Amino acid sequence: MSKVEFMSKLESLLKVEKEDKDSILEEYESYFVEAVSDGASEEEVVRILETPEEIAATANGDLGTNRSEDVRDYLESQIEFAKRGIENTVDMLDVNRIIDKTNDVISKAVQTVQKQNIIEKINTKIENAVDKLKTMDFSGMVGDSVDFKGSKAEEIEVHKDTLTININDDNNSFISVSVEEGNDENKVVFKSIPNTIKNNITIDENGEIIDYSIPKSSIKYAGRKKLRITVPSVIKSLTIVTDCPLSIKNMELTNLTTHVGNSSLNLTEIETKNLDVNLKNGPISVKEIDTEKISIKSGSGPVIIREINSKNIILDLGHGSISIKEVQSNDLLATIGSGLVTIQEIIGKNHIYNLGAGAKTIKDLDIRNLTVTSQGGLITMKNIDAEVLDGDISGTLKTLSNIDAKTINLKK
Amino acid sequence: MDTQFKKGVVEVCVLNELKKEDTYGYKLVKSLSLVLEIGESTIYTMLRKLTNDGNLEVYEREGTDGPRRKYYSLTGIGNKRLLILIDEWELFSTKVNNLIGGLENE
Numbered sequence: 241m242s243k244v245e246f247m248s249k250l251e252s253l254l255k256v257e258k259e260d261k262d263s264i265l266e267e268y269e270s271y272f273v274e275a276v277s278d279g280a281s282e283e284e285v286v287r288i289l290e291t292p293e294e295i296a297a298t299a300n301g302d303l304g305t306n307r308s309e310d311v312r313d314y315l316e317s318q319i320e321f322a323k324r325g326i327e328n329t330v331d332m333l334d335v336n337r338i339i340d341k342t343n344d345v346i347s348k349a350v351q352t353v354q355k356q357n358i359i360e361k362i363n364t365k366i367e368n369a370v371d372k373l374k375t376m377d378f379s380g381m382v383g384d385s386v387d388f389k390g391s392k393a394e395e396i397e398v399h400k401d402t403l404t405i406n407i408n409d410d411n412n413s414f415i416s417v418s419v420e421e422g423n424d425e426n427k428v429v430f431k432s433i434p435n436t437i438k439n440n441i442t443i444d445e446n447g448e449i450i451d452y453s454i455p456k457s458s459i460k461y462a463g464r465k466k467l468r469i470t471v472p473s474v475i476k477s478l479t480i481v482t483d484c485p486l487s488i489k490n491m492e493l494t495n496l497t498t499h500v501g502n503s504s505l506n507l508t509e510i511e512t513k514n515l516d517v518n519l520k521n522g523p524i525s526v527k528e529i530d531t532e533k534i535s536i537k538s539g540s541g542p543v544i545i546r547e548i549n550s551k552n553i554i555l556d557l558g559h560g561s562i563s564i565k566e567v568q569s570n571d572l573l574a575t576i577g578s579g580l581v582t583i584q585e586i587i588g589k590n591h592i593y594n595l596g597a598g599a600k601t602i603k604d605l606d607i608r609n610l611t612v613t614s615q616g617g618l619i620t621m622k623n624i625d626a627e628v629l630d631g632d633i634s635g636t637l638k639t640l641s642n643i644d645a646k647t648i649n650l651k652k
Numbered sequence: 653m654d655t656q657f658k659k660g661v662v663e664v665c666v667l668n669e670l671k672k673e674d675t676y677g678y679k680l681v682k683s684l685s686l687v688l689e690i691g692e693s694t695i696y697t698m699l700r701k702l703t704n705d706g707n708l709e710v711y712e713r714e715g716t717d718g719p720r721r722k723y724y725s726l727t728g729i730g731n732k733r734l735l736i737l738i739d740e741w742e743l744f745s746t747k748v749n750n751l752i753g754g755l756e757n758e
Contacts, residue, residue: 295693
């Protein structure tokens, strides 16, 4: 294959955004120039490089949009939604009853023409109803804005400064939530990436509206990419309930609560009084949190907790790889299942760690009253500075070093 | 080696190389692809992805010993990202080493 054929084939196979495509083609052009100046022939370069199919598979996989597939899914979901609406409308019109009555009338009528006219009128009524539905439900074709008002499915509730977002039964969405400063219009903005669906929810001057809701089908489509929700800074209490991967970054508010299903959760740079984190199963990352009280509850899955400053911390974590680092807290109660556990660089007054089986490493702790219990497995404790150290790590393989405590009641 | 695992390694290696000095795609491919046993497309795609995410900046420079080249440089975000990845890598490797090596019983 010649260079020209190689580049032409690669260009035709790349299904990525134009900027990404141009950049990758430019890199391969440069590769040819550099390799040829190093003494290779163009044919040799083609042999050294991956095939255009292999290159396209890598690039399309990591940078691709699969836009056509998403558009098809979206249209199919809209058609399904419209079908349900048509069924409801048909029920509403009680067509069967009308037809029965009509048949009664017709049976009494002598002329066939009369029957035909009435059936045509009914058909026209149904067609008008269907057209009305089409006008209403298909207004959100790709590229247009969608008015979700009056639709049924997922509910958004705003009461004063409290917002609850409930998006369930969808395994395809990725949701990110952030605050929009200076949003004086009190709008909750839903925006899918790329810009296929947009919707604004307006809150009145009393902070109360929200008769809005979003159909699952639209969320599902939007979520294939990413659904970005920005809330106005007036919101002080935010609750997110979803089965989708959820990411919340850079928010300052009084209460933040998350209930996530079997998915993943990422919280970063949150300043709040009360943070209540719940995840059924899956990975959790909680970083850069400044709060008065934090509770993290998870069934199983890897957990990363970093840079937490809180007066009171409660951790109830299931099995999985757990890493807790750079935490400052007066009171901490941790109940952790089996798995690889690292607890490092922790400062506080009263901390209790109830650990399951598995390999545990506890190091660089400065805690006034420290209690550690272990249900077996391995434990490494080093660089521990405490006034009182107690607990029970009997039945666990131990490596203890540099333990500095005035009173040690640790059962070994 | 697992593909996803390799991609994670590629990301940290690319960022680390660019922490040392600004460089261009061909040079990065030459230095990394043999060591990591990966195709050049993985590196080019990673460069693009890191640029899109704000971890890298691109500029053009006249080469002293070659043609005009597109250079990549690490941004502040990229530097922060590198530190996080190194931190996570050390944590991960420590755990695996502990698991493989075992721990002494007191």
